[in-house]
Amino acid sequence: MDWQIIVDSIPALLEGMGLTVQLTLISLVAGFFLAIPLGVMRLSSNPIFSAPVLGYVFFFRGTPLLVQIFLIYYGSGQFRPFLQEVGLWEFFREAYFCALLTLILNTAAYTTEIFRGGIQAVPHGEVEAARACGMSGFTLYRRIILPKALRLALPAYSNEVVFLFQSTSLVSIITLMDLTGVARVIVARTFDVYEIYITAGLMYLVVTYGILWVFRTVEFKLSGHLRDRAVDPAEALKLHP
């Protein structure tokens, strides 16, 4: 074990972690806002809305993320003349843009499926009550269904966040310098294979369990009204002598 090389490489690795976190956050936010309308469309009884979403979700959940990344990064080259004509080639030439686009589309597909489950789990009585109060359409979704659905989907969503965070490591394959990418470059230069990779692995481990801890805390805060009120036996005796 060579400790010096670990200490020396930590700043570079942390910089890589910065890109990893950045990719995760941007894809998460974009994926979240894409997934809400997609989840609602997925449940529409009109196949014009539900069928395309079904196909999209099936494709992105049924193929490896690596294929999706290659499809966009290398595959866009096949349409280069067209992309140049419409002025999009500037974007597709960049590995960063391709990686981000793929991650967004991928996580949006998984999140759509999670939100669909959440929406379906909303008790029917609550929807009926809202309708009886005269709510319908957009108001019903905004006030009643979506807040409840998102809360019900939170445990599954926290898993998706962790999976997304970990799958960003694949962007190192298309030359991006995320945590895994930086680790690979350092290893190629120094041959200190396990020192560097294990340090990088520990960084991933810490952030993963950090994310899980944050979600557990949020879940706990959001479910306050469902828990039994903590009663101190001594206090209870004082109140009812």
Place this chain on the structure above:
Amino acid sequence: MFDLKGYGWMLWEGLSITLMVGFCSLLLAMVMGLIGAWGKLSRNKAANLTATTYTTVIRGVPELLLLLIIFYGTPTLIQNTAEQMGFEVRLDFNPFIAGILTLGFIYGAFATEVFRGAFLAIPKGQGEAARAMGMSRMLAFRRILMPQMWRFALPGLGNVWMVLIKATALVSVIGLEELMRKSYIAMGAIKLPFTLFFAAAMMYLAITAVSMLGQRYVERWANRGIRRA
């Protein structure tokens, strides 16, 4: 539908290797999962700690990084250890074996949770009744718990399989010529990246679709004779 200019056979070859790696890794993952579940449920402190560390670490680190650690790290570790003891060892992993070992090891952690949940789902009375009939712990496990556990484990194992088969694409990074690697090589020859990777994607999608049907069939078979509410 796809004009692959005569390179289609490369993708089919890659597909067969992908499936082979997938099946072998699943078998290994199930063995690791059973051992892990035993460790997590056992009263032995050391076994418990080992199994918990195993699942905690594996699930907290990306598969790609674990693959790199195992593929590049293990030979170096063994060589360095041997060197310190005064031996000269040259070790190179075969990517096929390394891929199976890594994927089996990683998804063994997920299978551990599946099997643990399945064992806990069996009503407690079953094991107690077996013990009361005079069966030893081992015999009760083999005759009573194990056969009933599968029914609860099947949905989870199906999920592990579907994630695992997609993760085989990562093994292309260490040079195993499975579906992704073959598509990449063919891309160098025919310059049709989108067509090639889309064909590869369709093959993965076909595996997923067949697996979903297979899972439904196997679950129905496993649940025969179970009354449903």
